[in-house]
Amino acid sequence: MRFLVRERLFAVGDDYWIEDEDGRKVFLVDGKALRMRDTFELKDAQGRILIEIRQKLLSLRDTMLIERDGEQLARIKRKRLSLMRNHYRVTLVDGTGLDVSGKILDREFAIDYDGELLAQISRRWLTVRDTYGIDVVREDADTALLVAVAVCVIVLADKERDED
Template sequence: MRYQIKQRLLAVRPTFDIANESGEPILVGEGKLFVLAAEVVIRSLSGEEFVRVKQQLFSWRPRFEITQQGRPLATVARRWTLRPRYTIGLAGGGELLVAGSLFEHEFRFLAGEEPVALVSRAMWSLRDTYGVDVFRPEYDAVVLAVVIAIDSVRTQRERSAG
């Protein structure tokens, strides 16, 4: 399945619109205001919670908990490497690796050596825009949530730099 994630440009809080391959909006991710750690709730257009992404506050490296309907779905942690790499521990067992390009414009989600998803961030855009191709539908929720978590890490790093 192909998705497009766009961050709203003039939103008061971090807000993401998620569209399907036809360009039709299907989900909305809204961040919380005035919190120390990033938290985004992704909802259907009817308002039902689809998935929640919450950053752990006290951690040496960026770490996120992803829940679906109140149940743990995955844990995401950034590795200490020059290139952006993330490990995703799945609640049902197993692990995914996210390997990114040096400037964080391309990401590959891998289950072992098998590609699960590819993500590409638009280079020349006023707002953050991601093209997301998920090859295995059971990972849709995890991949969409992790893309927003990675965007949060990148945004925090840019703000602290300057």
């Protein structure tokens, strides 16, 4: 399942749609403006909140939390002891983890579980500027979670780049 993400620069509240390959709007990333911490909601095309994403306050390293129906689903932060700067770890509430690695700022990275590719994020097969694709490889994967993970690591990497 392949999705197209068109990022709009300087959009109020950082809102943008994620479309399927046929151009149908599937997810809305609804950024909440004027908050003390980065906060997003991933909504379906009907406006229902599927996942809430928020920056964790008071942590040594930037951390994003993903919640579904008020329950924490995952925690994302840059991997501490990695030679690659663009390596993030997603810890799910059940203790399992996903690895995110690649060129995050270039929108060229992968999301893996135990060495198995779950999703590939890339601009390579697109010609539209400020657009990247999210290709969810496994049909049984939690698509909304993988889209949320991609959004989180991009926010974290962009923020880290801006601080440097």
